Amino acid sequence: MVSIPTLDIRKYDVDRDAFVKELGETFQKYGFCCISGHGIPDEQVRGAYEVFERFFALPEEVKLRYYLKGSGGARGYTPFKIETAKGFKYADLKEFYHIGREIPKDSKYADVMAPNVWPAEVPDFQQKAYAMYEALDRLGAHVLKALALFLNLPETFFDQNIDSGNSILRPLHYPAVPPEDVPNLRAAPHEDINLITLLVGANAEGLEVLTKDQNWVPVTTEKNAIVVNIGDMLQRLTNHVYPSTTHRVVNPKNENARKARYSMPFFLHPNPDMCLDPLDCCITSENPRRYSDSLTAHEFLMQRLREIKLI
Structure with missing residues (x-):
């Protein structure tokens, strides 16, 4: 059976x-890798999940106070069955909350990066959520240093392009469903939009990755390893040297199919004005340039948010 390798970042x-x-070869082969030795304490992860679960347990009318209609779900709450995977008719069976980077009010990105909204009903939500955001932001930057070196780029190549990145921490809740209405999919097959995604707590059943030979492989981690995968922005930037791999969330074929599922992905985005044109070092006679247009990260993001029906 195929399994996604776990590498110790230490x-x-x-x-x-x-x-x-x-790391580079693992991502080239799978688009996914599990990372251990990252130093994020188990108690910090548990504390974050605890406040997120408390928020999702609030009455619907309370949660809707934090739903910012017309914002594309950039910050705050997005209700159940709103997001729809690209190319799919039916919405995913999930609700979620978006926490973004805290930036100065006079930042040049303030017009495209909205301020966070924090639920007053869960007093420690802000502190625990943003601490997790910052921990994953640091870890993601570390992973990108290694990915840059694999391409024979300077170790610091990504640093100046992610220091104000429009990255998102997305606590997710897949509600329990009745036995007579258990669907096969909770999140339809899709690829992520961003540079890389870091998923904390992937020990819950359901996440599956589509391999190059078109087989679905379940991804679970041991202990506190974090799943990292390539997003479409990095695939484009590297001219598909690093592939953005299709993945989905299915219901387990056991009693867990009728239980709620929680997840905590961190979508690491570049600065909004970073150009996503394929890098020269990734264009060869065997791998000619795949994109003729030129897009910034923000333009690419807006394009994709329209495709998944968030705007």
């Missing part, structure tokens, strides 16, 4: 060349 400081090679 090896980056011990045997950098070997780690960079293993």
Whole structure:
């Protein structure tokens, strides 16, 4: 059976060349990798999940106070069955909350990066959510250093392009469904929009990855490893050297199919004005340039949000 490799990121400081090679090759093959040794404490993860579960347990009329209609779900709450995977008719069976980067009011990105909204009904939501945001932001930057080195780019290549990135922490709730109405899919097959995604707590059943030979492979992690996958922005930027792999969330074929599922992905985005034209180092005679148009990260994001019916 195919399994997604787990790599210890602490090896980056011990045997950098070997780690960079293993990580780069794993992403080239699967578009996914599990990362251990990241240093984010279990108690921090549990604390974040606890406040998110408390929010989703609030009455619907309370949660809707944090639904910012017309914002494309950029911040705050998005209700059940709103987001629809690209190319699919039926909405995903989930509700979620978006937490973004805190930026100065006079930032040049203030017109495209809205301020966060924090639910007053869960007093420690802001502190625990943003601490998790910052921890995953740091880890994502670390992963990108290794991915840059694999492409023979400077280790710091991504640093100046993600320091004000429009990244999102998305607590997700897939509600329990009645036994007579258990669907096969909770989230339809899709690819992520961003550079890379970091998924905390993927020990719950349901996440599956589509391999190159068109087989669905379940992804679960041991202990506190974090699942990392390539998004469409990085696929475009690297001219498909790093592939953005299709994945979905299915209901398990056991009693867990009728239980609620919680998830906490962090979507690491570049700065809104970063150009996503394929890098010269990723264009070869064997891999000619795949994109003729030129797009910034914000333009690409808006295009995709329209496709998934969030705007």
